[in-house]
Amino acid sequence: MSAKSQLELLVTNFQKKRPLRAGSLIITIYGDAIVPRGGNVWLGSLMKLVEPMGISQRLVRTSVYRLVQESWLQTEKVGRCSYYSLTGPGLRRFEQAFQHVYSLSTTEWSGSWCLVFLNQLSPELKQKVREELKWLSFGSMAPGVMEHPRFTRNELLPLLQEWGALEDTIVMQTVPMTQKSPKALRLQVRESWNLDELGGRYRRFLSQFRPIWRELQNEDTLTPEECLTLRILLIHEYRKILLRDPLLPDELLPGDWEGRSAKQLCRNLYRQIYQRAEHWLDANLENASGPLPGPNEKFYKRFGGLKGGPGQDTAPDRHPEPALP
Template identity: 55%
Template sequence: MSNSSHLAELVQQFCTQRPIRAGSLIITIFGDAIVPRGGTVWLGSLIKVLESFGLNQRLVRTSVFRLSKEEPWLSAQQLGRRSYYSLTAQGRRRFDKAFKRIYLPVLPEWDGSWCLAVLSQVPVDIRQQVRDELSWMGFGSFSPILMAMPHCDMQEVRNTLQELGALDDCILFETREGDAFSSQALREQSRECWNLDQVSDSYKHFLERFRPVWQEMKAQDSLDPGECFLARTLLIHEYRKVLLRDPQLPAELLPQDWSGVAARQLCRNLYSLVCAASEEYIAKMFETADGPLPEPMPAFYKRFGGVKA
């Protein structure tokens, strides 16, 4: 029986959701647990681990196949009768963009600069694709042909547009607003462009689900490694889903009661609590062709400003 009733409830909720997003959970596990330890895993060990999330072998195999053939996020290597999977180069790039946002200890201070992307010259047949990709990066839509983002990496924007074949057609500006960047009008514009009310509600729901888990596990004298892995994986999985809809705007542009700050602190606290025991579980359960996964890379220990494993 689980030592944490609230964790058991979270697992049950995941098992009963329809449809079960097995592929998304697998990507979470790769990004959070496998990539820091070399990035390759035997499918059989992945299947065994995912049983604790209520996923059967057939569903896992089908999901991994789709991630390797239709997306593609994963690449396969066959050695004898065993299949080993790792992130593709494309999957690694998308992983790097998404997961580096998750583990930041704090958001960088904003100097008032903006990146503006004018899409009027982007061909109509790819304009929506460009809009979608820029939105995924954190841009907000100020109009059908104007998107904006504060404190962006201009080179990353150019690289993304280059991959889409739209760099020569997109007009980019980098501006500085000065001292007036926290005006009420700009706050309201930000609320509308990035659907901040909806994102805030998602953070509140995240807090309602995981705060009881944190409180319950914090009170335990000893933590079960398997439960710690469950908690850590579901924590990052659910936080990732909310965070990727969050443009992570500077505090100057956010509502006064923004719930994302509390959600990040809770995520950091619970992750730090379960990290060491969950790493024991990862080392025991996951396999490569050479045996257990390698030790985590040094960068792993810098997550959320520093974790111990």
């Protein structure tokens, strides 16, 4: 099956998902393509961008309306045209969701845990905060107690303030442990997070995107628009898994952890197709001032460095890494 046929299959499988969460896909698009270019885009450009994925203009309008109501997006009217950008809270939530997507490695774990006690909250607020923490990949240590190995107390306090839960939530930062991988701790990790389910998500990601990576090594004739569609689906599916992944240290993970292979595959595919996708974005995205500016310098630091940034080689990065087995 050719790479083009593999891409058609990816699009078809995406369209079959129910419910079709177009709003989540739009957030992926903002994080991957629009924020690096200033963060503001014409609604018509957004509609054109998602059309190859089978998302109708009506669904785009409904989705951005909901994202505005949920304080993710804000709108600006110029004449009869609408332009959308992330709100302040939306940008903070975006940065938390995307901070690990494009990095190749995580900082070494100190052995400290962030513990959050929710028992003093009202039932409604407790449920809300619990869902927000799960969205940030916190695990459930015990009823009313959640934990994370990398989030810090100082990072969490502003979010609790934003959720209206700061005064009635107890947040503790444990002292770093010198022994980071005792048997009891590994067992606790398995109780707090469903690593089997998370590993299954990574395996499904690999089975989705490995075939098209292999085909691209034999013949790569994808157009700029097709590269953009593939890039969006790639980052969207990968981001959804990372939302549930607390990025546990290696000493607490199985030796054959699928997340490592998923990261490498995502990096390889992205490096091969991103330049052609950028050509499409250059030609088609607009804001109120005209075409969107090119991607910022931070964009070119993704996945350890992309070609085409300031002072870098602009030749296509067609085969950055050997094919995955």
